[in-house]
Amino acid sequence: MADTATVSAPGLKRSFRWSPGLILGIVLMSLVALTAVVAPLALAGPAETLTPDARQGTSAAHWMGTDDFGRDILARSLVAARLTLLMSLGATAISVLCGVVIGSAVWLAPRWIREPALRLIEAAVAYPSLIFALLIAAILGPGSTTAVVAIGVAGIPGFARLTANLAASVSHRNYVSTARLLGVPGHKIITRHLLPNMAEPLFVMATSSFALSLLEISSLSFVGLGVQSPEYDFGRLLNEGLNSIYAQPLQVVAPSLMLVVTGLGAMLIGDGLAAAADPRGGRRHFAGRKALSRPASLDPAPQALLEVDNLTVTSPAGNQIVKGISFSIRPGEVLGLVGESGSGKSMTAMSVAGLLADELSVRARTLRLDGLDLLTTRDAKALATGIGLVYQDPGTTFNPALRMGPQLTEVSRVHLKKPRRRADTDMVEALDDMSIQNPRLRMGQHPHELSGGMLQRSMIAASTVSQPKLLIADEPTTALDVTVQAEVLRKFRKINKEHGTAILFISHDIGVVQELCDQVLVMYRGQILERLSAADLKAGNVRHPYTQALLAATPSMTETTDRLATAKWQPEDELETTR
Amino acid sequence: MTHQTATPAAPQAPAGSTDCPMLSVQDLTVVLGSGARSATILKKVSLDVRRGRTVGLVGESGSGKSTLARTLVGALPPSSGRIVFNGAEVGRMTRAHTRKLRRQVQLIPQDPYSSLNPRRTIGQALAEAIDPLRADPVRERFRISHWLAKVSLDPEAAGRYPHEFSGGQRQRIAIARALAVEPELVIADEITSALDLTTQAEILNLLADLRRELGLTMLFISHNLAVVRHVSDEVVVLYRGDVVESGNVDRVYAAPEHPYTRRLLDSVPGGPGFNIDADLEPADRAAG
Numbered sequence: 001m002a003d004t005a006t007v008s009a010p011g012l013k014r015s016f017r018w019s020p021g022l023i024l025g026i027v028l029m030s031l032v033a034l035t036a037v038v039a040p041l042a043l044a045g046p047a048e049t050l051t052p053d054a055r056q057g058t059s060a061a062h063w064m065g066t067d068d069f070g071r072d073i074l075a076r077s078l079v080a081a082r083l084t085l086l087m088s089l090g091a092t093a094i095s096v097l098c099g100v101v102i103g104s105a106v107w108l109a110p111r112w113i114r115e116p117a118l119r120l121i122e123a124a125v126a127y128p129s130l131i132f133a134l135l136i137a138a139i140l141g142p143g144s145t146t147a148v149v150a151i152g153v154a155g156i157p158g159f160a161r162l163t164a165n166l167a168a169s170v171s172h173r174n175y176v177s178t179a180r181l182l183g184v185p186g187h188k189i190i191t192r193h194l195l196p197n198m199a200e201p202l203f204v205m206a207t208s209s210f211a212l213s214l215l216e217i218s219s220l221s222f223v224g225l226g227v228q229s230p231e232y233d234f235g236r237l238l239n240e241g242l243n244s245i246y247a248q249p250l251q252v253v254a255p256s257l258m259l260v261v262t263g264l265g266a267m268l269i270g271d272g273l274a275a276a277a278d279p280r281g282g283r284r285h286f287a288g289r290k291a292l293s294r295p296a297s298l299d300p301a302p303q304a305l306l307e308v309d310n311l312t313v314t315s316p317a318g319n320q321i322v323k324g325i326s327f328s329i330r331p332g333e334v335l336g337l338v339g340e341s342g343s344g345k346s347m348t349a350m351s352v353a354g355l356l357a358d359e360l361s362v363r364a365r366t367l368r369l370d371g372l373d374l375l376t377t378r379d380a381k382a383l384a385t386g387i388g389l390v391y392q393d394p395g396t397t398f399n400p401a402l403r404m405g406p407q408l409t410e411v412s413r414v415h416l417k418k419p420r421r422r423a424d425t426d427m428v429e430a431l432d433d434m435s436i437q438n439p440r441l442r443m444g445q446h447p448h449e450l451s452g453g454m455l456q457r458s459m460i461a462a463s464t465v466s467q468p469k470l471l472i473a474d475e476p477t478t479a480l481d482v483t484v485q486a487e488v489l490r491k492f493r494k495i496n497k498e499h500g501t502a503i504l505f506i507s508h509d510i511g512v513v514q515e516l517c518d519q520v521l522v523m524y525r526g527q528i529l530e531r532l533s534a535a536d537l538k539a540g541n542v543r544h545p546y547t548q549a550l551l552a553a554t555p556s557m558t559e560t561t562d563r564l565a566t567a568k569w570q571p572e573d574e575l576e577t578t579r
Numbered sequence: 580m581t582h583q584t585a586t587p588a589a590p591q592a593p594a595g596s597t598d599c600p601m602l603s604v605q606d607l608t609v610v611l612g613s614g615a616r617s618a619t620i621l622k623k624v625s626l627d628v629r630r631g632r633t634v635g636l637v638g639e640s641g642s643g644k645s646t647l648a649r650t651l652v653g654a655l656p657p658s659s660g661r662i663v664f665n666g667a668e669v670g671r672m673t674r675a676h677t678r679k680l681r682r683q684v685q686l687i688p689q690d691p692y693s694s695l696n697p698r699r700t701i702g703q704a705l706a707e708a709i710d711p712l713r714a715d716p717v718r719e720r721f722r723i724s725h726w727l728a729k730v731s732l733d734p735e736a737a738g739r740y741p742h743e744f745s746g747g748q749r750q751r752i753a754i755a756r757a758l759a760v761e762p763e764l765v766i767a768d769e770i771t772s773a774l775d776l777t778t779q780a781e782i783l784n785l786l787a788d789l790r791r792e793l794g795l796t797m798l799f800i801s802h803n804l805a806v807v808r809h810v811s812d813e814v815v816v817l818y819r820g821d822v823v824e825s826g827n828v829d830r831v832y833a834a835p836e837h838p839y840t841r842r843l844l845d846s847v848p849g850g851p852g853f854n855i856d857a858d859l860e861p862a863d864r865a866a867g
Contacts, residue, residue, distance in 0.1 A: 174690060174694040175696040175704075178694060181652055182707060182708050183678060183682050184712075184714075193699075196699075340775040452640075481639035482802065482847060483639060483842055489848065490855055490857070493855050508776070515849060550776055554805070555809035556805060556809070557832065557851060561809070562787065564783055565780070
């Protein structure tokens with residue numbers, strides 16, 4: 001009795017995306033890391049032994065020459081990789097660990113501590129970290145430990161802020177509030193629920209932070225506040241090379257190259273990981289645009305307003321979402337399309353409107369609205385004026401930054417070439433028709449100043465002023481309260497009765513469909529199972545077992561039943577079509 | 580506010596039921612925000628939930644349903660009024676007692692997708708409900724299997740992650756997690772509104788079974804009037820923070836006393852009072 005289908009949420013089973021940058025970064029970093037391990041063992045002699053061959057040029061023995069004390073420049077640059085990497089790692093570790101601890105603590109703290117602490121962290125982030133580090137280094141005195149501590153501490157505010165922000169966003173999810181309700185103590189909530197769900201962005205930031213630490217530590221050493229002789233890192237080598245930059249330019253080039261390679265590697269890894277972690281990135285733009293087959297039906301049913309014959313919608317992966325359905329709508333008819341999620345009802349409606357995403361391919365033998373072939377037409381005007389659309393969520397249909405008026409009159413002005421004043425007058429009339437109070441005032445308001453029901457009625461008004469032959473409404477009342485839904489349904493009825501507009505009405509609610517529609521199509525997994533009249537549906541006079549199951553699963557407003565029937569209807573070709 | 584309480588808010592206990600209600604909310608007022616931006620979300624709301632009964636709470640958006648649920652579980656502070664749970668007033672008890680009480684009232688959230696941590700197995704989630712400190716799924720494996728079986732899920736589900744389950748299955752898991760605490764009162768906040776019709780029917784049947792088996796006491800919040808009628812013994816109708824009507828569910832649905840209740844019931848498409856051709860004035864015009 002449990003539903004057997006398990007679904008996977010997108011984003012969790014997403015396969016990891018290897019971008020070229022990420023691969024290059026990993027290769028570079030691996031080379032540097034290998035150098036850091038091997039070079040001090042193999043090249044310590046030439047790098048550190050003082051020889052009389054001072055300031056030599058390029059030779060077979062010294063590829064990049066020697067420095068003031070006759071040490072091999074290339075060897076010194078390679079050996080310096082170890083100290084530089086260790087210091088950068090140390091600094092990053094300090095930033096990440098302290099930052100996460102402080103960020104979590106701030107999130108846990110009572111409100112009167114949290115707010116000032118967050119402001120303090122933000123101020124610290126705004127302060128340039130290198131200057132902060134110079135300050136710390138000046139206080140502690142020069143040395144390699146100083147450099148690590150200074151750069152590490154300077155990076156803490158960034159991680160503290162990221163942690164606190166991420167914690168605040170993750171803590172809004174229901175599982176965190178549920179854990180609180182269960183009595184889970186605060187620190188356990190952090191380790192069980194917050195940190196695992198914040199790990200990805202924190203790790204990405206740690207990689208970028210490593211690249212930054214590398215540069216900053218080198219800068220500190222370069223200005224003489226970091227590593228002191230006889231130790232040397234990239235920055236120290238640059239510092240030593242600066243004195244003889246004209247005589248011995250290679251002495252600066254070698255450590256610079258190493259710095260660039262290491263920094264580039266770390267940054268590429270950081271960027272690559274960030275891109276891979278972003279679920280919106282890497283969406284494949286499928287080449288299969290609307291693959292249109294020519295209409296084969298030479299004998300269109302003359303009485304039909306909309307004729308859909310053998311419509312298929314195929315996903316980029318090759319799954320058929322709509323499996324060759326056919327139906328027609330007569331002028332003035334209200335046709336309901338009812339089904340559960342995944343039945344393909346919205347896909348059907350959107351392919352009629354020509355509004356499917358590009359990666360879906362739509363095929364049909366006939367897709368025709370009155371005289372207009374919807375398969376081949378590129379006529380935006382004919383589409384915009386022939387079909388009116390009402391979407392599910394009135395809150396997102398309108399642009400919140402624009403006033404209602406220009407948005408509502410757009411079709412009239414752009415496609416019908418009505419002058420603005422005329423379009424406005426017509427719209428005011430249409431709004432009044434939809435029982436919107438003070439229509440002129442509403443036109444000058446922004447969407448947030450209207451309630452959901454008013455927005456949806458405005459949307460209906462806007463979609464009717466161009467006198468479309470067909471109105472497509474995709475779950476137009478699902479987001480509305482029940483009393484508002486009743487009003488909006490009555491408005492659809494009114495339009496249908498007064499203007500003779502045909503309506504394709506998509507809904508998952510059998511009650512809504514049976515009240516408003518003349519005819520109802522029951523859809524299941526991309527197929528039409530049954531076409532029946534609303535009167536039959538209301539009377540329970542249905543033939544298909546799936547429709548019967550749907551009706552039996554609907555709780556009643558009048559009859560008391562102990563149990564609802566949950567027998568799921570399985571089509572015979574279930575296995576074939578779903579796997 | 581014109582819609583004042585027309586009926587006694589708390590239904591009188593019928594003769595025979597002598598024990599006091601498990602939950603009694605008296606004149607609860609909740610004000611959110613402060614100063615000029617404050618809004619009174621709940622206005623002197625009173626309702627009783629008796630042991631073993633299911634009380635349905637209906638209302639439209641902005642009626643204060645969710646605010647009431649969040650106040651009852653302690654996520655929001657009441658501005659005035661009393662919440663009495665098993666005879667003891669919430670807020671006037673020791674901290675330890677409050678903590679114990681927190682576990683006695685459990686909320687099943689609406690969205691089955693954000694109510695489970697994607698990085699923790701079902702077993703870990705249930706173990707945390709049973710023992711919030713240790714949360715050890717191995718130690719609690721027998722009770723985890725027990726509660727999974729109660730919601731008709733296989734014990735092997737304990738080792739799997741939330742994304743491997745459908746919406747309906749996740750909602751079963753959320754129910755199992757709430758029940759695993761062995762609470763006295765369960766608050767179900769719109770738990771079927773994200774589900775398909777047939778899945779909703781399965782969850783409603785499951786609730787009916789659990790009520791029978793465990794004698795659950797439940798506050799069932801929903802905007803779906805048919806679902807509330809199916810599940811509840813009593814119903815409370817909220818309108819803009821006021822209880823406008825409450826009473827036995829069959830009585831209220833058959834003969835609503837308050838005009839708002841009447842309007843609400845007559846707005847349900849497919850319901851007996853619905854008339855699509857009725858020329859009713861929309862709310863904004865009527866109110867304006």
